[in-house]
Amino acid sequence: xxxTKCNQPIQSKVVERFPESVxxxxxxxxxxxxxxxxxxxxxxxxxxxxxxxxxTLPESFPVPEIAPTAHPQVVDPLYLFACYMKWEREEDxxxxxxxxxxxxxxxxxxxxxARMLLTSSRHLAxxxxxxxxxxxxxxxxxxxxxxxxxxxxGLDIIENCAGCTHPKSGFFCNFPPTALQALDDISxxxxxxxxxxxYVEGQAPRGMFILCSGRVHLSTTSREGKILILKTxxxxxxxxxxxxxxxxxYETTAETATPSQLNFVDRKHLLELxxxxxxxxxxxAHCLSRDFHTAYRDIHDLVLTRxxxxxxxxxxxxxxxKEIETAEIRIPSSMTHEEMAHRIGASRETVTRLIxxxxxxxxxxxxxxxxxxxxxxALEALAV
Amino acid sequence: xxxTKCNQPIQSKVVERFPESVxxxxxxxxxxxxxxxxxxxxxxxxxxxxxxxxxTLPESFPVPEIAPTAHPQVVDPLYLFACYMKWEREEDxxxxxxxxxxxxxxxxxxxxxARMLLTSSRHLAxxxxxxxxxxxxxxxxxxxxxxxxxxxxGLDIIENCAGCTHPKSGFFCNFPPTALQALDDISxxxxxxxxxxxYVEGQAPRGMFILCSGRVHLSTTSREGKILILKTxxxxxxxxxxxxxxxxxYETTAETATPSQLNFVDRKHLLELxxxxxxxxxxxAHCLSRDFHTAYRDIHDLVLTRxxxxxxxxxxxxxxxKEIETAEIRIPSSMTHEEMAHRIGASRETVTRLIxxxxxxxxxxxxxxxxxxxxxxALEALAV
DNA sequence: GGAGAGCCGCCGGGATTTCGGCAATTGCCG
DNA sequence: CGGCAATTGCCGAAATCCCGGCGGCTCTCC
Numbered sequence: 001x002x003x004t005k006c007n008q009p010i011q012s013k014v015v016e017r018f019p020e021s022v023x024x025x026x027x028x029x030x031x032x033x034x035x036x037x038x039x040x041x042x043x044x045x046x047x048x049x050x051x052x053x054x055x056t057l058p059e060s061f062p063v064p065e066i067a068p069t070a071h072p073q074v075v076d077p078l079y080l081f082a083c084y085m086k087w088e089r090e091e092d093x094x095x096x097x098x099x100x101x102x103x104x105x106x107x108x109x110x111x112x113x114a115r116m117l118l119t120s121s122r123h124l125a126x127x128x129x130x131x132x133x134x135x136x137x138x139x140x141x142x143x144x145x146x147x148x149x150x151x152x153x154g155l156d157i158i159e160n161c162a163g164c165t166h167p168k169s170g171f172f173c174n175f176p177p178t179a180l181q182a183l184d185d186i187s188x189x190x191x192x193x194x195x196x197x198x199y200v201e202g203q204a205p206r207g208m209f210i211l212c213s214g215r216v217h218l219s220t221t222s223r224e225g226k227i228l229i230l231k232t233x234x235x236x237x238x239x240x241x242x243x244x245x246x247x248x249x250y251e252t253t254a255e256t257a258t259p260s261q262l263n264f265v266d267r268k269h270l271l272e273l274x275x276x277x278x279x280x281x282x283x284x285a286h287c288l289s290r291d292f293h294t295a296y297r298d299i300h301d302l303v304l305t306r307x308x309x310x311x312x313x314x315x316x317x318x319x320x321x322k323e324i325e326t327a328e329i330r331i332p333s334s335m336t337h338e339e340m341a342h343r344i345g346a347s348r349e350t351v352t353r354l355i356x357x358x359x360x361x362x363x364x365x366x367x368x369x370x371x372x373x374x375x376x377x378a379l380e381a382l383a384v
Numbered sequence: 385x386x387x388t389k390c391n392q393p394i395q396s397k398v399v400e401r402f403p404e405s406v407x408x409x410x411x412x413x414x415x416x417x418x419x420x421x422x423x424x425x426x427x428x429x430x431x432x433x434x435x436x437x438x439x440t441l442p443e444s445f446p447v448p449e450i451a452p453t454a455h456p457q458v459v460d461p462l463y464l465f466a467c468y469m470k471w472e473r474e475e476d477x478x479x480x481x482x483x484x485x486x487x488x489x490x491x492x493x494x495x496x497x498a499r500m501l502l503t504s505s506r507h508l509a510x511x512x513x514x515x516x517x518x519x520x521x522x523x524x525x526x527x528x529x530x531x532x533x534x535x536x537x538g539l540d541i542i543e544n545c546a547g548c549t550h551p552k553s554g555f556f557c558n559f560p561p562t563a564l565q566a567l568d569d570i571s572x573x574x575x576x577x578x579x580x581x582x583y584v585e586g587q588a589p590r591g592m593f594i595l596c597s598g599r600v601h602l603s604t605t606s607r608e609g610k611i612l613i614l615k616t617x618x619x620x621x622x623x624x625x626x627x628x629x630x631x632x633x634y635e636t637t638a639e640t641a642t643p644s645q646l647n648f649v650d651r652k653h654l655l656e657l658x659x660x661x662x663x664x665x666x667x668x669a670h671c672l673s674r675d676f677h678t679a680y681r682d683i684h685d686l687v688l689t690r691x692x693x694x695x696x697x698x699x700x701x702x703x704x705x706k707e708i709e710t711a712e713i714r715i716p717s718s719m720t721h722e723e724m725a726h727r728i729g730a731s732r733e734t735v736t737r738l739i740x741x742x743x744x745x746x747x748x749x750x751x752x753x754x755x756x757x758x759x760x761x762a763l764e765a766l767a768v
Numbered sequence: 769g770g771a772g773a774g775c776c777g778c779c780g781g782g783a784t785t786t787c788g789g790c791a792a793t794t795g796c797c798g
Numbered sequence: 799c800g801g802c803a804a805t806t807g808c809c810g811a812a813a814t815c816c817c818g819g820c821g822g823c824t825c826t827c828c
């Protein structure tokens with residue numbers, strides 16, 4: 001089954017790719033993702049052992065290089081900047097990888113710096129489709145060795161789109177058989193663990209991803225490193241569609257929250273498919289308009305709600321299933337306070353304060369791992 | 385030429401449509417739009433003189449009834465609520481009109497209340513396409529008598545899409561001649577003064593509008609009456625496209641900021657056009673993806689910028705033309721502080737305070753009606 | 769079982785914003 | 799030119815939120 005939290009028990013060997021000539025300041029810190037402690041020493045040993053390429057990725061999947069795992073350390077901003085300069089000036093893909101790895105860091109500062117640098121990078125911002133960037137389109141932590149390659153991450157693999165029976169696949173893929181076959185031909189399926197970065201905010205679009213299973217966080221980062229999680233795409237939805245269509249840079253960063261099966265469609269092929277099959281164009285327009293709607297509702301909620309309490313109440317309510325009108329609503333609380341803070345654009349501190357305030361006022365209750373809302377209307381009154 | 389401010393010198397006779405049986409509390413206040421003073425007495429006289437229907441509106445334009453002008457008075461919320469109840473329960477279109485008129489009020493409180501009621505109205509929220517609502521799709525202040533009908537509001541009328549030579553029409557209307565002709569056949573052109581409401585947030589979508597000339601504000605309102613102007617559509621852009629495609633409610637309120645020429649396309653016809661002409665689907669997808677991009681950038685800026693100073697600086701910079709790299713940037717300051725506040729989601733007070741602070745620090749200067757930015761980079765440094 | 773790391777709770781200080789109101793200024797119109 | 803209303807400038811008080819840090823708790827891993 002899918003794991004709901006990011007700190008899944010994926011255990012991996014830390015394999016570093018490292019531009020040797022760059023000075024290496026380093027601070028040591030442990031990460032949520034458990035790592036091999038033997039490699040947690042000062043500095044990074046540039047062991048040349050390559051990460052084995054996961055068999056589940058087809059050859060044609062746009063992954064020119066294998067991504068290293070996220071560095072669990074807090075990385076010095078100066079080092080990141082050095083990597084950035086090296087990549088910009090010397091076209092060193094290793095330095096680029098370093099940045100991308102840091103963008104996955106569990107430390108907000110490191111993540112923020114890396115993402116800021118990535119956003120301003122000319123490699124990612126270049127809009128030319130013909131420019132052959134020697135940079136990977138996707139970043140993948142190494143596959144956990146304890147899973148078999150045939151059924152990685154415990155997912156049920158969907159072999160092809162024609163046979164896909166996902167109940168929510170109607171969002172995008174409800175095409176007639178011919179179009180579905182064409183989609184199958186141009187798309188590349190892959191299975192990724194949690195924490196893989198599909199694309200980074202500000203990057204020139206390569207294509208879009210159909211999320212067959214799993215969940216993907218779409219987030220954006222301010223220059224100060226503040227993170228806002230805008231949306232979590234569920235199975236059956238598509239990510240990166242807007243940028244793939246418009247050709248403008250990706251407006252968010254997409255990162256798998258759970259092990260996910262994805263179906264990548266190259267931008268050029270997608271546009272061709274839209275040209276050929278009108279149904280694809282129509283479906284695209286529908287998907288975009290739906291996303292647009294939720295985006296504007298998010299703006300409404302995030303900007304116009306004066307207090308964070310209202311936003312938090314709204315977030316809690318949005319997590320709860322709407323159909324159930326029982327007295328109590330139970331939600332498996334899979335979010336940390338920090339994640340909630342990222343979702344409502346507040347600080348972790350504020351969320352903690354508000355949660356305890358809600359508890360004191362008996363508006364919410366914690367029954368072990370599940371969050372209980374005794375009175376939905378009371379919370380709704382808070383969400384002005 | 386087009387006027388840039390809402391307080392255009394449209395002078396009009398106040399003509400009221402008024403549900404007689406509703407109690408009428410009234411407060412008198414003057415409005416930006418100059419009105420015939422003779423009718424500004426206590427209460428509203430329900431003079432039965434109907435507003436002359438503007439000749440420029442084709443018969444087929446979806447305006448079942450003529451809208452009254454915006455009431456310049458501050459309207460008692462209780463009265464608005466009474467109208468709301470009357471409309472909801474007794475299907476009285478007059479009461480509905482009253483609400484719509486109040487939604488155009490220049491008084492923020494009145495506007496807020498009316499919009500809130502409109503949003504929660506079942507008439508507008510109903511999604512059934514077959515339900516025959518006896519409510520107008522569009523609200524039009526009466527045409528100013530001093531303009532000739534043939535060239536209203538001083539606009540150059542675009543007769544048909546095929547002959548349209550608008551330089552920026554490529555956004556949506558760059559279709560092959562056959563599709564353009566089909567669009568011409570199903571669309572209804574109209575010319576509206578400033579302040580006309582095209583649709584209201586929460587309303588079931590009727591169709592979309594191609595903005596041939598003029599400007600349209602897209603805004604959203606919180607329950608407390610706080611207004612956020614999300615976007616100002618310029619000539620050549622389309623408004624309401626997303627809702628028309630998805631069939632979900634309009635996510636914003638659209639109101640003409642200047643006299644505008646619009647081209648209305650019914651939802652059903654639009655979908656048919658998309659079915660028939662693949663170019664229309666493609667263009668729709670492109671438009672939506674571009675709007676989506678800007679929407680996400682807006683979220684980024686509005687939510688992640690900590691201080692209002694940063695948002696204000698960003699707003700000022702976004703107003704200035706980017707190409708010019710001269711020492712000084714001159715912007716005709718057509719926005720009041722309140723409008724700026726609505727654009728960045730802050731209060732008028734904060735904007736005033738920040739503007740004077742910027743003046744003190746010599747980051748901006750006022751040369752009569754134009755705003756001067758002596759140093760662009762300094763302001764950019766503020767917009768973190 | 770021990771250690772480490774992440775998460776949660778909390779505190780005070782400081783900065784920012786809003787609220788409500790009031791006065792001065794400006795611009796428009798008669 | 800005078801009146802009116804919109805706009806702007808300003809003030810104090812109150813509320814809210816962020817910053818930075820500290821310590822305890824729990825969970826996992828060794």
